[in-house]
Amino acid sequence: MHSKEQISHDEYQKAADWLTSQTRHRPQVAIICGSGLGMLADTLKSQNSFAYSDIPGFPQSTVQGHAGRLVFGELNGKTCVCMQGRFHMYEGHSLCKTTFPIRVFKLLGVETLIVTNAAGSLVDGLHIGDIMIIKDHINFPGLVGFNPLTGPNDDKFGPRFPAMSSCYDKGLRCLAMEVAKELDVAGIMQEGVYAMVGGPNFESIAEARLLHCLGVDAVGMSTAPEVVVATHCGMRVFGLSLITNKVGKSYEDSDSVNHEGVLEVGRLRSDTVQKLVTEIIRRMEINNNTNNAV
Ligand SMILES: O=P(O)(O)O[C@@H]1C[C@H](O)[C@@H](CO)O1
Numbered sequence: 001m002h003s004k005e006q007i008s009h010d011e012y013q014k015a016a017d018w019l020t021s022q023t024r025h026r027p028q029v030a031i032i033c034g035s036g037l038g039m040l041a042d043t044l045k046s047q048n049s050f051a052y053s054d055i056p057g058f059p060q061s062t063v064q065g066h067a068g069r070l071v072f073g074e075l076n077g078k079t080c081v082c083m084q085g086r087f088h089m090y091e092g093h094s095l096c097k098t099t100f101p102i103r104v105f106k107l108l109g110v111e112t113l114i115v116t117n118a119a120g121s122l123v124d125g126l127h128i129g130d131i132m133i134i135k136d137h138i139n140f141p142g143l144v145g146f147n148p149l150t151g152p153n154d155d156k157f158g159p160r161f162p163a164m165s166s167c168y169d170k171g172l173r174c175l176a177m178e179v180a181k182e183l184d185v186a187g188i189m190q191e192g193v194y195a196m197v198g199g200p201n202f203e204s205i206a207e208a209r210l211l212h213c214l215g216v217d218a219v220g221m222s223t224a225p226e227v228v229v230a231t232h233c234g235m236r237v238f239g240l241s242l243i244t245n246k247v248g249k250s251y252e253d254s255d256s257v258n259h260e261g262v263l264e265v266g267r268l269r270s271d272t273v274q275k276l277v278t279e280i281i282r283r284m285e286i287n288n289n290t291n292n293a294v
């Protein structure tokens with residue numbers, strides 16, 4: 001099911017044209033809000049917002065903590081578009097549907113994608129409430145063939161065989177650490193490797209041990225397909241994982257993770273994530289990559 005669905009260039013264009021006709025904002029930066037992090041969209045000024053159900057071709061959000069709205073507005077001198085709610089593979093969407101908005105953003109002229117997510121920590125150094133700057137990812141569904149780029153390549157967006165060796169922009173990662181120091185939150189921030197699993201169940205103990213052995217710092221159920229599609233079409237990407245739980249690696253652990261707890265940590269840390277992202281956006285340079293809307 002995942003590899004067969006194809007979306008034509010016209011369908012992306014139709015969504016982009018519809019949005020262009022509904023708002024005067026022409027975004028340079030897109031932000032995807034992870035579980036419990038939807039408040040990031042509330043910081044935008046001069047907002048225009050659209051329910052996903054009104055946008056041609058957009059899927060629907062079905063997960064609690066993902067409101068299902070696209071919000072346009074200004075943030076610290078940059079024009080932004082914010083997904084208040086993302087799409088996950090486990091909701092039953094094909095991977096090209098979960099990543100549909102990314103190519104629409106490209107057609108709108110977006111140059112930089114900021115992804116946020118909730119994730120579970122597999123390492124001692126990452127605690128609940130910490131924020132991990134994503135240095136790299138392991139796209140487990142992608143490794144076994146569930147990849148949004150499967151199928152005929154659309155050369156207007158990017159090459160058949162895109163590199164993924166530097167998809168999380170180094171300059172933005174350095175900027176994030178500088179900003180963290182200035183905001184006095186460097187103590188809860190570090191870089192790490194995010195792994196995407198299919199979900200929707202959380203990990204078994206043996207799976208958690210496997211992920212840990214493979215060098216994963218934090219695990220979640222999203223993000224990698226979005227980053228693959230954004231990198232394919234030449235966007236600059238920056239990603240943050242909010243650590244919402246520790247992933248149990250011992251059969252003696254009695255704590256078990258649940259989505260309510262994930263959302264609660266999102267609410268508790270929303271202010272910090274918001275301040276970080278806002279300040280990074282204020283200070284990021286725009287127009288320093290070579291991609292134009294296709
Ligand atoms: O959208 P994200 O990746 O932030 O959501 C995470 C993964 C699952 O969707 C959910 C589990 O609580 O949070």
Ligand code: HPA
Nearest residue numbers: 118119120219220221247
């Ligand atoms: O522990 C987790 N595992 C997978 N996805 C998650 N999203 C938040 N926490 C987790």
